[in-house]
Amino acid sequence: MSAAGTGQDAATHDLDVRGAVKRFADHVAVDQLSFSVARGSFFSILGPSGCGKTTLLRMIAGFIQPDDGEILIGGRSMAGVGPNRRPVNMVFQQLALFPMMSVGDNVAFGLARRGVARAERLRRAQAMLERVGLGGAARKKVDELSGGQRQRVAIARSLVLEPTLLLLDEPLGALDLKLREHMKIELKQLQAAFGTTFVYITHDQSEALVLSDHVGVMNRGRFEQQGTPQQLYYEPATPFVAGFVGANNRIVGRATGVAGAIVSITSEQGWLIRARSATAIAAGTAVEAFVRPEVAVLARAAADLPAGQPAHGGEVESLLFDGANSAVLLRERQSRVEFRIALPQTGQFADLRVGEPIHFSFDPARAVCFPAGVAHA
Amino acid sequence: MPDATSGPAWERRLLLGLLLAPALLWLFALIVLPQIDLALLSFRERVAPREYVASLAQYRTFFAEPLYWHVFVRTAVMSLAATLATLLIAFPVAWTIAKLLRGRLSALLFVVCLIPFWVSETVRTLGWMILLRESGVLPALLAHLGVTAAPVELLYHDATILVGLVYTSLLFMVVPLVSSLESLDNSLIEAAYDLGGSGWSILREIVIPHAAPGITAGCIVVFMLMLGNYLTPTLLGGKSSQWFTEQIYTQFIVRFNWEQGAAFGFLLLALSTSMVWLGLKLSGQRFGDVMRRT
Ligand SMILES: Nc1ncnc2c1ncn2[C@@H]1O[C@H](COP(=O)(O)OP(=O)(O)OP(=O)(O)O)[C@@H](O)[C@H]1O
Ligand SMILES: [Mg+2]
Numbered sequence: 318m319s320a321a322g323t324g325q326d327a328a329t330h331d332l333d334v335r336g337a338v339k340r341f342a343d344h345v346a347v348d349q350l351s352f353s354v355a356r357g358s359f360f361s362i363l364g365p366s367g368c369g370k371t372t373l374l375r376m377i378a379g380f381i382q383p384d385d386g387e388i389l390i391g392g393r394s395m396a397g398v399g400p401n402r403r404p405v406n407m408v409f410q411q412l413a414l415f416p417m418m419s420v421g422d423n424v425a426f427g428l429a430r431r432g433v434a435r436a437e438r439l440r441r442a443q444a445m446l447e448r449v450g451l452g453g454a455a456r457k458k459v460d461e462l463s464g465g466q467r468q469r470v471a472i473a474r475s476l477v478l479e480p481t482l483l484l485l486d487e488p489l490g491a492l493d494l495k496l497r498e499h500m501k502i503e504l505k506q507l508q509a510a511f512g513t514t515f516v517y518i519t520h521d522q523s524e525a526l527v528l529s530d531h532v533g534v535m536n537r538g539r540f541e542q543q544g545t546p547q548q549l550y551y552e553p554a555t556p557f558v559a560g561f562v563g564a565n566n567r568i569v570g571r572a573t574g575v576a577g578a579i580v581s582i583t584s585e586q587g588w589l590i591r592a593r594s595a596t597a598i599a600a601g602t603a604v605e606a607f608v609r610p611e612v613a614v615l616a617r618a619a620a621d622l623p624a625g626q627p628a629h630g631g632e633v634e635s636l637l638f639d640g641a642n643s644a645v646l647l648r649e650r651q652s653r654v655e656f657r658i659a660l661p662q663t664g665q666f667a668d669l670r671v672g673e674p675i676h677f678s679f680d681p682a683r684a685v686c687f688p689a690g691v692a693h694a
Numbered sequence: 695m696p697d698a699t700s701g702p703a704w705e706r707r708l709l710l711g712l713l714l715a716p717a718l719l720w721l722f723a724l725i726v727l728p729q730i731d732l733a734l735l736s737f738r739e740r741v742a743p744r745e746y747v748a749s750l751a752q753y754r755t756f757f758a759e760p761l762y763w764h765v766f767v768r769t770a771v772m773s774l775a776a777t778l779a780t781l782l783i784a785f786p787v788a789w790t791i792a793k794l795l796r797g798r799l800s801a802l803l804f805v806v807c808l809i810p811f812w813v814s815e816t817v818r819t820l821g822w823m824i825l826l827r828e829s830g831v832l833p834a835l836l837a838h839l840g841v842t843a844a845p846v847e848l849l850y851h852d853a854t855i856l857v858g859l860v861y862t863s864l865l866f867m868v869v870p871l872v873s874s875l876e877s878l879d880n881s882l883i884e885a886a887y888d889l890g891g892s893g894w895s896i897l898r899e900i901v902i903p904h905a906a907p908g909i910t911a912g913c914i915v916v917f918m919l920m921l922g923n924y925l926t927p928t929l930l931g932g933k934s935s936q937w938f939t940e941q942i943y944t945q946f947i948v949r950f951n952w953e954q955g956a957a958f959g960f961l962l963l964a965l966s967t968s969m970v971w972l973g974l975k976l977s978g979q980r981f982g983d984v985m986r987r988t
Contacts, residue, residue: 380884380887399887400884400887400888401887401888401889401891402890405888407885409884411881415886416904417904426886427889430891430892430895431890478889
């Protein structure tokens with residue numbers, strides 16, 4: 318999948334990054350990274366803090382030069398092209414609105430630099446502000462706006478230039494949770510309305526899953542996996558992705574038997590489970606298995622568990638109430654391995670008590686395991 | 695700031711008064727009192743030995759005598775020119791300290807700006823004289839390189855005075871500039887660049903508006919220092935320096951005409967006050983904002 322978008326289909330790609338490398342002293346911040354972003358799509362780069370996301374984005378924007386590799390925007394190589402000449406605009410993490418100017422002048426700034434006449438740029442800035450729902454704010458000062466409004470001004474300021482590509486560096490990071498949820502939806506709608514290609518950086522997996530058409534999961538300067546949010550969630554390619562995207566129970570052990578794609582695993586504490594192997598695994602190798610909390614089913618009696626799935630027993634350790642995301646944390650009876658299971662929406666297990674014995678099972682085909690000890694652990 | 699926890703208003707005001715008392719006393723004894731005395735002095739005229747009447751004669755003399763107001767205007771114009779020159783030189787220096795260098799290097803450059811102040815102004819200015827006089831280092835070098843046929847006198851020119859003034863006041867411009875440039879968020883510059891700005895338009899639209907209070911503060915301080923400078927213009931300009939402080943000195947010390955000297959002093963005060971006011975008006979700054987920068 319890394320080779321996608323080289324050569325002939327570059328025409329339908331707004332962004333092609335080919336083998337980009339950036340080193341700081343002896344630290345490789347971006348390591349041989351290649352990907353492409355289809356025109357009009359919403360692409361997210363998801364990764365933990367310090368994995369090189371900002372460095373990558375700044376290379377695309379032109380603030381730093383790659384040590385190696387090539388960046389093409391709209392099919393054109395960007396080597397030697399300054400940030401002010403690239404058909405790319407960036408929404409900064411701290412927004413970087415100009416406090417010395419009115420909101421309208423902020424939005425019109427880029428147009429003025431392009432030599433658009435004053436009347437025309439004020440008209441266009443006003444039209445853009447109206448599209449982001451801030452029609453009345455043109456004369457206000459930046460510090461008279463709320464966080465969410467500033468966010469929209471920052472986006473309007475970039476979109477008014479009709480860039481090929483809009484880069485967003487954790488633009489919701491500074492907002493509080495409620496506003497972040499709201500702006501998430503708004504961003505998605507804005508992107509759909511404008512049809513501009515978005516490249517969005519975040520360390521928040523839920524933002525990436527909700528917003529994106531495609532996501533690249535980044536770790537230590539490389540992409541671990543690229544794909545649709547569904548692919549990342551249901552078919553993680555590496556243990557890192559399985560652990561980073563969505564909640565997961567991680568069980569470390571050794572493969573004790575292999576039957577086709579299903580591997581029997583004995584955990585370090587001696588719990589026997591079965592899971593689908595993502596890559597070929599030989600018996601005896603160390604493995605990491607991942608089971609999503611919503612994949613497992615709970616039952617008060619073992620007989621109520623779905624037939625054909627290995628049954629497990631445990632005790633309720635604690636109840637994690639979080640509305641629709643409520644879960645129960647339990648310990649497997651013998652091995653005492655901690656295991657998290659999502660509570661069904663029906664409210665069926667709302668009366669669980671701590672210490673109560675409980676039965677559970679999961680479909681081995683929906684759990685996944687990887688050889689352990691791969692570099693990404 | 696209304697504060698429910700502290701006592702009634704008069705109590706707080708008393709406390710504030712007590713805290714400020716030493717400063718107010720100092721202000722009164724050393725600045726206000728002598729100024730009042732000088733003001734009274736400037737508005738009287740000696741009609742006979744030990745006999746004085748109130749009059750505007752001192753001020754009339756100033757306007758009647760072309761030499762006086764010629765020197766006055768010259769001092770103002772040269773100070774203004776030197777202030778602008780200082781700004782133009784200090785800005786790149788401040789930019790380098792605030793934005794381009796980090797840590798030790800930045801501190802080092804700052805110290806380089808400070809070094810001239812380790813020696814007294816007199817010694818510093820005499821140093822210039824040693825370099826620039828006809829038998830000095832620079833004329834000899836120029837002659838040696840063949841730029842001039844023979845060593846020329848570099849002292850006693852207006853340009854020399856300007857150079858000396860700029861040199862002595864550079865630090866007072868650099869300090870407020872550095873502090874105002876340091877507070878400029880780098881991402882604003884990057885954002886402007888990203889939106890298509892060029893170096894010049896970013897300077898004009900982002901950097902200068904942000905640094906305006908610092909620029910104004912530096913200019914005000916430097917302008918006042920230059921206007922009131924005595925040593926540098928006198929030593930570097932020699933007899934032709936024609937600096938207004940020199941006229942004041944002459945009236946007080948040489949001619950023993952304190953009345954005239956006091957009037958000149960007030961004219962200089964009026965000049966610097968009106969220039970500061972004009973500067974603030976032109977740059978659209980408020981005095982409070984600017985003074986917080988110094
Ligand atoms: N100018 C620089 N000089 C030296 N090292 C740098 C520089 N910029 C970034 N790095 C290093 O490169 C690595 C990646 O940094 P980067 O800012 O790209 O991370 P990030 O993924 O954006 O992290 P975050 O989510 O915390 O913003 C970090 O280890 C950082 O210390
Ligand atoms: Mg970052």
